[in-house]
Amino acid sequence: MGSPADRKQEQRESFHADDPAAGPLTTDQGVEVDHTDDSLAAGERGPTLMEDFHFREKLTHFDHERIPERVVHARGAGAYGYFEPYESCAEFTRAAFLQDPSVRTPVFVRFSTVQGPKGSADTVRDVRGFATKFYTSEGNYDLVGNNFPVFFIQDGIKFPDFVHAVKPEPHNDIPTGASAHDTLWDFVSLQPETLHAIMWLMSDRAIPRSYRMMQGFGVHTFRFVNAEGRGTFVKFHWKPKLGVHSLVWDEAQECQGRNPDFNRGDLWNAIEAGEYPEWELGVQLVPEEDEFAFDFDLLDATKIIPEEQVPVRPIGRMVLDRNPENFFAETEQVAFHTGNVVPGIDFTNDPLLQARNFSYLDTQLIRLGGPNFTQIPVNRPIAPVRTNQRDGYHQSAIHRGTNYFPNSLGGGCPAHAGADGNAYTHYAERVDGAKIRKRSESFKDHYSQAALFFHSMADWEREHIVAAFRFELGKVDAMTVRARTVEQLAKVDGELAAEVARGIGVPEPAEQGTSYKQESPALSLESLRGDGSIRTRQIAVLVTDGVDAEQVTAVREALAAEGAVVEALAPADGTVSGADGELYTVDRALPTVASVLYDAVLVPGGPTGTPPVAEDPDALRFVRSAYLHGKPVGALGSGVDVLAALDPEGVTLSAGSVVADRGVVTDRSERAASEFVREFVAAIAAHRHWDRPPVRH
Numbered sequence: 001m002g003s004p005a006d007r008k009q010e011q012r013e014s015f016h017a018d019d020p021a022a023g024p025l026t027t028d029q030g031v032e033v034d035h036t037d038d039s040l041a042a043g044e045r046g047p048t049l050m051e052d053f054h055f056r057e058k059l060t061h062f063d064h065e066r067i068p069e070r071v072v073h074a075r076g077a078g079a080y081g082y083f084e085p086y087e088s089c090a091e092f093t094r095a096a097f098l099q100d101p102s103v104r105t106p107v108f109v110r111f112s113t114v115q116g117p118k119g120s121a122d123t124v125r126d127v128r129g130f131a132t133k134f135y136t137s138e139g140n141y142d143l144v145g146n147n148f149p150v151f152f153i154q155d156g157i158k159f160p161d162f163v164h165a166v167k168p169e170p171h172n173d174i175p176t177g178a179s180a181h182d183t184l185w186d187f188v189s190l191q192p193e194t195l196h197a198i199m200w201l202m203s204d205r206a207i208p209r210s211y212r213m214m215q216g217f218g219v220h221t222f223r224f225v226n227a228e229g230r231g232t233f234v235k236f237h238w239k240p241k242l243g244v245h246s247l248v249w250d251e252a253q254e255c256q257g258r259n260p261d262f263n264r265g266d267l268w269n270a271i272e273a274g275e276y277p278e279w280e281l282g283v284q285l286v287p288e289e290d291e292f293a294f295d296f297d298l299l300d301a302t303k304i305i306p307e308e309q310v311p312v313r314p315i316g317r318m319v320l321d322r323n324p325e326n327f328f329a330e331t332e333q334v335a336f337h338t339g340n341v342v343p344g345i346d347f348t349n350d351p352l353l354q355a356r357n358f359s360y361l362d363t364q365l366i367r368l369g370g371p372n373f374t375q376i377p378v379n380r381p382i383a384p385v386r387t388n389q390r391d392g393y394h395q396s397a398i399h400r401g402t403n404y405f406p407n408s409l410g411g412g413c414p415a416h417a418g419a420d421g422n423a424y425t426h427y428a429e430r431v432d433g434a435k436i437r438k439r440s441e442s443f444k445d446h447y448s449q450a451a452l453f454f455h456s457m458a459d460w461e462r463e464h465i466v467a468a469f470r471f472e473l474g475k476v477d478a479m480t481v482r483a484r485t486v487e488q489l490a491k492v493d494g495e496l497a498a499e500v501a502r503g504i505g506v507p508e509p510a511e512q513g514t515s516y517k518q519e520s521p522a523l524s525l526e527s528l529r530g531d532g533s534i535r536t537r538q539i540a541v542l543v544t545d546g547v548d549a550e551q552v553t554a555v556r557e558a559l560a561a562e563g564a565v566v567e568a569l570a571p572a573d574g575t576v577s578g579a580d581g582e583l584y585t586v587d588r589a590l591p592t593v594a595s596v597l598y599d600a601v602l603v604p605g606g607p608t609g610t611p612p613v614a615e616d617p618d619a620l621r622f623v624r625s626a627y628l629h630g631k632p633v634g635a636l637g638s639g640v641d642v643l644a645a646l647d648p649e650g651v652t653l654s655a656g657s658v659v660a661d662r663g664v665v666t667d668r669s670e671r672a673a674s675e676f677v678r679e680f681v682a683a684i685a686a687h688r689h690w691d692r693p694p695v696r697h
């Protein structure tokens with residue numbers, strides 16, 4: 001037996017279906033089949049015979065290949081990996097997987113969008129799910145989080161209302177993968193507890209560049225419990241090593257058509273390339289005695305604890321290093337459940353969390369067809385399982401012995417866990433109260449933290465938020481809903497409401513917003529740039545006949561040395577002939593790609609006065625679009641003329657040596673100097689350049 005991280009892999013391997021190369025095709029019964037192209041018929045042109053068991057089995061199985069998709073988070077992508085703590089967290093929790101830095105715990109993570117069906121596009125404006133299953137030595141622990149730290153509602157009883165409102169409308173099933181429609185905004189305008197999460201939804205957090213470049217949050221306040229039984233409130237944070245980066249809305253929309261699998265493919269390709277995504281797990285810890293030390297309720301999932309108030313303490317890291325082998329078996333059938341906890345991790349009375357603890361098991365029963373879904377390989381713990389649960393659909397174990405407790409005939413087995421202290425014990429929180437159906441008074445402030453978020457944004461982030469509200473509300477037909485939403489926004493920030501109102505044809509409200517003027521700089525993407533590397537960034541180099549191939553090769557190698565993925569794009573696949581007559585290999589034909597699929601573009605030069613790509617309309621559109629989306633654009637030699645032709649108002653271009661101006665890096669000198677590469681790398685590391693005129697949101 002290897003390390004726990006290997007153990008999950010060994011377990012998976014034991015479930016591999018027989019190697020198809022090991023023998024001929026058979027039926028499900030193991031009978032060999034020599035002909036699967038024609039059904040058994042009565043004569044050459046006659047009817048198919050009932051007796052054709054191979055035909056019937058094949059069709060019947062096919063007819064039953066689908067299971068219900070998840071009611072929310074239907075579209076997702078997953079990967080395996082491991083988690084390791086930096087040091088022992090014994091002071092706060094007895095959870096075994098958080099004790100020993102030398103022990104790697106296997107994990108499976110599924111990222112998802114929420115609103116759209118399984119076949120919807122990746123780059124929609126939506127929350128992203130970030131669900132992690134830790135296969136710990138004490139059983140499975142699921143941290144089922146999102147990439148926003150707050151949720152839209154406070155009490156789980158509102159979940160069906162919220163989801164009905166955001167999902168496609170019931171009469172025509174429109175829109176797919178979008179929140180820009182009447183029913184969502186009707187709900188939002190009437191239910192102000194949604195506003196804080198709505199601010200996040202209108203921000204760039206809702207259009208991540210990559211699953212590898214987004215944060216994750218447990219959202220609720222959970223409870224750590226240490227070996228002495230002392231509880232500590234805890235909020236979980238995942239922070240990506242590559243930094244948090246987003247798309248531009250205009251780009252995200254185009255991407256939905258150009259590559260609906262943009263985020264899914266990005267995760268898959270990075271792992272295949274050995275560029276394993278990594279996150280740091282951090283915790284905000286609040287001693288139990290400080291439960292009431294905040295101006296919000298810790299049990300309210302529409303609130304964050306500002307990091308400036310309670311710093312995030314890094315406790316470990318997670319690396320995803322293995323793609324699933326079968327999407328359906330693993331990513332589709334994985335069953336997360338907030339109720340899957342291990343000793344040392346416990347719940348709080350957050351009414352959203354309490355509802356979730358009911359819902360996830362319930363949903364698995366219908367989705368995975370019965371109570372034995374824990375036997376599906378991806379859901380199996382690596383910890384031993386000994387229960388008296390028996391039978392049911394899809395039972396695949398042959399249980400032996402007795403199936404009740406207490407028993408004497410089975411030797412009393414399985415016995416209760418003993419005094420060695422490994423059993424789960426619920427935190428002995430004292431609970432006392434009358435049965436009431438009433439929202440706590442401490443949950444009533446819906447505006448302060450929405451304002452906190454808005455006020456913590458950089459100017460460009462605020463502009464994007466305003467543009468997003470205008471887009472979304474601009475697609476709402478009911479003017480009453482638009483106006484009512486703007487009235488709600490006015491309670492968050494008067495200027496925000498006025499700016500939104502001006503774009504959607506409703507009166508500017510008189511109200512001037514909340515008096516809550518605090519800021520939390522940690523919320524801005526400006527503070528989440530990551531390690532500043534350009535690893536895995538996709539850089540397009542536009543080449544065509546006559547290109548200075550030597551120059552391209554030099555820059556390409558320098559960018560690749562920084563970990564970027566560089567692709568040469570040309571009007572057609574195959575090769576182009578460089579200025580020196582040598583053939584240069586093309587990675588992709590321009591008509592098959594688009595600038596929205598890349599992070600940056602480089603326009604190399606040729607030896608003559610005319611830049612080689614200047615003649616190609618696809619190439620020009622590519623550069624223009626990258627420029628408008630604020631992406632780094634580099635040009636060398638005569639390639640600088642292509643940028644000049646775009647007329648980048650106010651941006652300085654090179655007349656000789658290197659000039660870097662707001663992400664536009666140009667160099668007219670003959671050879672690609674290391675200084676150009678340095679500036680171009682810095683521009684790529686900055687991700688986007690919002691101060692460039694004009695940038696399309």
Ligand code: HDE
Nearest residue numbers: 070073110129130145146151156159219355356359360363
């Ligand atoms: Fe979920 N949620 N949720 N949710 N959720 C589901 O479980 C639910 C909530 C989240 O990749 C469902 O297996 C209720 C918050 C993720 O498989 C379902 C409430 C957060 C995933 C369900 C919430 C989440 C789900 C649908 C309010 C972030 C995908 C299918 C009380 C902290 C997991 C399924 C995966 C999936 C219920 C609110 C995250 C129906 C009732 C808050 C990441 O059980």
